[in-house]
Amino acid sequence: MSPAPSSHADSWRPRAIGLTVLAFVVSAVVGFVALPLAQPDLKLKDVWDAICSAAGVASRQTAVKTIEPDFKVSSVVLTPDLLNLEDAQSIGRGATLAHQCAICHGPAGISRADSPNLTGQYASVVYKELKDFKTGARVNAVMTPFALVLSEQDMIDIAAYYAYLPRLPSSIIDNSKAPRIVANGDPMRGIAPCGACHGELDNKRGSPRIAGQPAAYILSQLQAFASGERRNDINQQMRTIARRMTPTEMEAAARYYSGESR
């Protein structure tokens, strides 16, 4: 009935610490030295190289040359500032600059010529497309000459102005009639639902809201993505999706978002 003698504690402590250290050292030697060196594909120089590789130290493979694309890629970076353009002066300047856009996109940002409706579009979207037209990442015979003469501030102002205008009302499309491709996508073909990024179900930053856009425009862009004629989607997400869509699905999506199938 005596209290635990201290010699017990003394023998437990070194044994417990010893076993733990042993477990750690054995695992570490296997994981950081033996296993990396057993993989010839890693092309490791020595043990230290193996340890660094297994620890995940960032390294650049000098032997691999970066393949440069044979077309212009988008140089747009969406910063937090770009996502919240609400400066009144910027909107005012944008309104003046937007006069030149009115001939196709309409005086209030609503087109009568199957050009995109810009009213209420996210500023990040309008800015990105203008910049891509200017740098050549996106090419269009009509838009490119307009964009070439715009300064960085001009593009920001125009984007702020259109974002300031009211959105087309959601009621122009009937949510309950969303076709499968819009509401569900097709997981087995790697197609995300259109609505998960482009509005009505959800919106992802940088994606345009496409409700109320002309059907002809939506269809032409899907076809352009599918053929590779348009490639300013930074991670190829739209090219990947559009390539796998059937013509019927493209048409269904275009008609739904334009409100024609209502």
Added chain:
Amino acid sequence: MLTSKRLILAHFWLAFIVFGVALLLGAWQMLVRSPLVPWISNPEWYYRSLTAHGTIMGYAFPTLIAMGFGYAISESALGQPLIGRRWAWLGFGLIVVGAVMAMVPVALGLASVLYTFYPPMIGSPFYYIGVVLVVVGSWIWVALMVVNLAIWKRANPGKPVPLAMYANVAGSLLWAWTAVGAALELLLQIIPVALGLSATIDAGLARVFFSWTLHAIVYFWLFPTYIAYYTIVPRAIGGKVYSDTMARIAFILFLVVSMPIGIHHSFMDPEVGAGFKFLHSAFTALVALPTLITVFTICASVEIAARLRGGRGLFGWVTALPWSNPIMLAVAFSFVMLGFGGAGGLINMHYQFDATIHNTQWITGHFHLIFGGAIVIMYFAIAYDLWPHLTGRAFTNLRLMRLQLWLWFIGMIVTTFPWHWVGILGMPRRMAYFDYTNPALAVDAFSVILSVIGGFILVLSGILFIVILLRGQTAPHAESGTYRFATAVHPPVTVPAALNGYALWVALMIGLTVTNYGYPIAQLALRPGTAVPAVYVGGQR
């Protein structure tokens, strides 16, 4: 000696009420993604429900059980009234406030980020702050358990700490340390972004922080179950604990090795080096040890009970067990589910095996079988065992209790076995929708329907459980005697100091956290250019 009966009952009742709600949500989720009904056409509803289901089942329900059971253990095992009862009520209050604060934005669709948070998705700050409050409330419990034990130790110098309390405090210390990972993720990374102070987040670092919590939290859920194995089961079936020392070793092994293994949840993630993945894989293998010790010790304890009841033969004693006793039934079901779930876990901890089932329904099946099956069925047993002592009324209908346990066992098997199977076929998890008309998915349809049926059997069992507890609350008064725990074959007279305290084991736990997590965290935290823009959930439409 149970004096804080209202406090303990409040924890159990809240736990089982929120459990009932989350159970219904779970069954609904299974139904709407099955081939049985046309799809709801809006994934947001699905993820909203999934977030609520996971947050309740992962954070609120087991925490409340561990706390309520912990208070009961502290009073009965130490034989002293709970010190700091007001603080305990404060902790309970924080959990209630936190749960409401978290669930309102979830219900409004402003925080459909799932209970694992998944940055860069960012929801309403109220959701995260609510979760933090739940954790803070549980930390009050941790402090109270430590304080109560310290006061008892001072009054009983040199005496062995009763096993139930020894394990209980080990569990609370494990929780205190393992919750730090998610707390760092929330406080340093997610909440600033949710409040708009920053627009970018290092998602890789956040995932590493979360893995710190995500695996050991399972062992925190598991502690009440293991305590019940060792300290309730042998007494309830008329036996004795085979070895008090083995039990203590099992619990301190959990304390040491369940923590530095979480990166096995991130085997397929690119942000952690392969060496650290191997290290965590190796330590994951070690965590099977305390479970194997427990299975052996409990089987031996059960055999002792059977032989005391006249059981004979190599295996013939099994028939001598009191199978009409719900606790006996519960522990048998729990072991079967632990066996299958543990076998699945051995697959998950292997880097190469994991690659084939990663992010598939196999994983959903695995953790439902372990947590919803092996662990929760013992939560039922704990409630059944403790209820008469808390209410002062006796259960009269054992048949109903057995039916409830049978239904839970069958329901869980029917739910999770098909999930494992479709997982092997490649069916992904966390999907709101499956197109079963697609030839590649059509083969899953039958198994998915089976698991939906299992889900509804579980709902039936859950309803029955609440009914039994309610009836237990209104039965005629009956004296149930003092609540006590199982004694060992050789009750501990002296215990090595190392198995009567925690300093050594907590030091090893923290030391292994530093060795296994230190470099991956430091590397990600110090490396520039790893933050990505936040994706706000429920924001602009």
